[in-house]
Amino acid sequence: MTDATSAVPDPQRAWAFRPASPLPGAPGGPLSGLTFSVKDLFGVTGWPLRASTRAPVPDPGPSPLVTRLLALGASAVGKTHLHEIALGITGVNGFSGTDHPFLPGRVPGGSSSGAAVSVALGQVDFALGTDTGGSIRVPAAWCGVVGFKPTKGHPAWPTGGVLPLSVTCDHAGPLARDVATVTRVHEALTGRAVSEVALGGLRVGLWLPGGWVTEDVRVALRDVAGTLTGAGATVEDMDFPEVLDAYSPIVLSEAAHVHRDALRHDDPGFLPFTLASLRQGAALTDTEVRAAQERRAAYRAQLDDLFTRFDLILAPAVPTPPPAQGQDEVLLPDGPTPLRRAVLRLTAPFSLLGAPVVALPTRTALIGAQLIAPHGQDDRLLGLARTLERTLGLA
Structure with missing residues (x-):
């Protein structure tokens, strides 16, 4: 199979591999006519897997997903770049990194950049x-x-055949331009129809730590909350702790185990931050990791x-x-707050704890x-x- 990636215009450096023609989906299936990209952690027979790093990585085998x-019936177009080995939230990697689709010089987010x-x-x-943790x-x-991000362990979204970062926190899931497309894919995988759910009577907890977000983010979330209230839901402020004291030791220790063979070399080819993080994970003691797991259970x-x-x-x-x-x-x-901490403390709780989440655009651009x-309430969530x-006017 010829790698035609270099022939495809890609100013954002989003594509890790694009074959001369897509892998065709089976004709007549429920996803026929749809195309999809594959993050370069998933094993695809005949396609390379580099995890957007210059370092050697283990082969996870083919992805059943x-x-x-x-x-x-869906056709696979190619593989997309990610934040190196998925250990980050901006899109930096060993192949010059990925740029924002509409704002050159801005980060698209990661690791599924x-x-x-x-x-x-x-x-x-x-x-x-x-x-x-939010990828x-x-x-x-x-x-x-x-x-x-489905419930951890959801049978329709297996992580087999995916190069792990953290086996106890990793989830596989889709991105699309609207909820209808995400739902169509989920329905095809589960064989169950997803019905719309009324907002009236819904009890909503609003987690909006004032010191953790900028004013435009606060306004955007209050707008969503107001829309829910207007539709008959009740919205009440709530609190939840920062969980990075559990998340970071668990993820870094598990990532170091995945990449243990590469870490035997002085310079395996990772970017400096990635290598330092993996070495930090490798240095954690069993006692430290067990303590983090106990904190996770409490959260x-x-x-x-x-x-x-x-x-x-x-x-x-x-x-x-x-x-x-x-x-x-x-x-x-x-x-002033380190970017990684500022982002992960909002998103990591729900991957650490395995709950299903939909990230939905707001009426404020790019928030x-x-x-x-x-x-387990994935269908109801969708x-x-x-x-x-639809109520927000986004679809």
Whole structure:
């Protein structure tokens, strides 16, 4: 198979591999006529897998999710770039990184950066991404598209055949320009219809830590909350802690285990930040990791308790509009904050704890909202997201 990537105009550097012709979907399937891109962590027979790094990476084998989508009729166009090995939220990688689809010099978000760009530019109907701490939701928000992170372990969205970052936090899921397309793919994979869900009577918890987001993000989320209230939902402010004291040790230790062979070399080829993070993970003791896992269990209990009071949680998907390439700090009401921490403390709780989330655009450009539902309520969440998208006038 010929790699025709270099012949395809790609100023955003979103594409890692584009063959001369797509892998065709089976004719007559429920997804016939749709095209999709594949984040370059998924194994696809006959296609290379580099995880957007110059370092050697393990071969995860073929992805059953890709195989299933092809069997359902969708055609795979090629592979998209990501933040190197998925360990980051901006799109930086060993191949010059990915740029924003509409704002040159701004980050598209990551790690599913090329996935979001390919959807935002209309190059595909949907994209396969992964989400370990926000890697579907953050680029969806900053590129103005929809992202769906299913419940951890959802049988329709397997992570087999995907190069892991963190086996206990990784999720596979789609990005698309609207909830209807995401829902169509989910319905085809599950064999179940998803019905729209009325917003009236919904109990919504609004998680909007004032010091963690810029004013335009706060206004955008209050607009969504007001729309929900106007549709008959009740919205109540709620709190949730920062979970990075559990998230970071778990993810870094698991990532170091995945890349243990490469880490035997002094300079395996990772970018400096990636290598330093992996070495930090490798240095964690079993005691430190167990303590992080115990903290995760406590946070899961807190989230479960919230869902005895609320049917849905509404939260910002990003703390600011898209930052500049190379920017590593953002100014928030609480003060200057490292970009990685500013983003992950909003998104990491729900991948750490495995809850289903839809990232939905808001009426403020390139600022997304997270809709979080209880574990296993993926179909109902998509039904709610589609109703809210229409009520907001976004579809």
